[in-house]
Amino acid sequence: MKKAPLLFFLILLSVVALVPFIWTVSTALKDDQEVFAFPPRWIPETIQWGNFQKAWTALPFTQWVINTLVVTLACTIGQMLTGSLVAYGFSRFKFKGRDTLFGLVIATMMLPGQVTMIPVFMIWRELRAIDTYWPLILPAFFGGGAFNIFLIRQFFLSIPNELDEAAMIDGASYLRVWWQILLPLSAPVLATVGVLSFIGHWDDFNGPLIYLNSPEKYTVSIGLRMFQDSYGSETNLLMAASLIHILPTIVLFFFAQRYFMRGIQLSGLGGR
Numbered sequence: 001m002k003k004a005p006l007l008f009f010l011i012l013l014s015v016v017a018l019v020p021f022i023w024t025v026s027t028a029l030k031d032d033q034e035v036f037a038f039p040p041r042w043i044p045e046t047i048q049w050g051n052f053q054k055a056w057t058a059l060p061f062t063q064w065v066i067n068t069l070v071v072t073l074a075c076t077i078g079q080m081l082t083g084s085l086v087a088y089g090f091s092r093f094k095f096k097g098r099d100t101l102f103g104l105v106i107a108t109m110m111l112p113g114q115v116t117m118i119p120v121f122m123i124w125r126e127l128r129a130i131d132t133y134w135p136l137i138l139p140a141f142f143g144g145g146a147f148n149i150f151l152i153r154q155f156f157l158s159i160p161n162e163l164d165e166a167a168m169i170d171g172a173s174y175l176r177v178w179w180q181i182l183l184p185l186s187a188p189v190l191a192t193v194g195v196l197s198f199i200g201h202w203d204d205f206n207g208p209l210i211y212l213n214s215p216e217k218y219t220v221s222i223g224l225r226m227f228q229d230s231y232g233s234e235t236n237l238l239m240a241a242s243l244i245h246i247l248p249t250i251v252l253f254f255f256a257q258r259y260f261m262r263g264i265q266l267s268g269l270g271g272r
Helices: 002-026 051-058 061-092 098-110 114-128 133-140 148-155 161-169 175-183 187-202 206-211 220-231 235-266
Strands: none
Touching: 002 051, 002 148, 002 235, 051 061, 051 235, 061 098, 061 133, 061 148, 061 175, 061 187, 098 148, 114 133, 114 206, 114 220, 133 187, 133 206, 148 187, 161 175, 175 187, 187 235, 206 220
16 A cells, blocks of 8 residues: 555656547547547547558558668668677676776767767768668767667676686687577577667667658658648648558567566676
């Protein structure tokens, strides 16, 4: 009974947080006239499932979804692989200046992306990579991001060094230890990095907005902005398109939730 007020408060906060999503679903299933009805109706009189088909076919959503999947999956794989490789170096090798270098890597998280936006754009422009996917994909294969490195390193520190030493006695190289020993044991934290990376790149708006010019190369985030310009007055179709956009991230989170939470918990156990 002592926890009842806290439980009630948490349930109340959950309901408040879900209200915008519930309203989005409700609006996506209404017709044009019912959207602006007063007083508002949470449950549509007639569910308009056809809104999703109209939203999908109104603009080239199929191509945009394929583009987004290509970019997102490539970036997710790149961040998981290179982030774990860098974390392996910081967690297993002792070299002069290691802790200072790791501190500098972590310090980059305090640097807003807007600060480096123009210099990075100029670099890609000189490489003639504007209106290609290289500026969106290639950075993911260079370290995987400071937060991912930190998260994976903390998890690696909780794995006994004796496993590495036993594998090396059997003739395994450093890369083989990383690939066949540490990565299989790190499924929870890799799932965490994968989910965060997938959601971040799937919802990325600034990157595609800056580097992509051709409509056929747009991702879903940019496509939704075009959809808003073309069908902004049809709120039900806009909400249907938004639900189509967020559906993959919701499905992914629910399937990976167990590994995601376990990875977050275990990553805080290591530390030296």
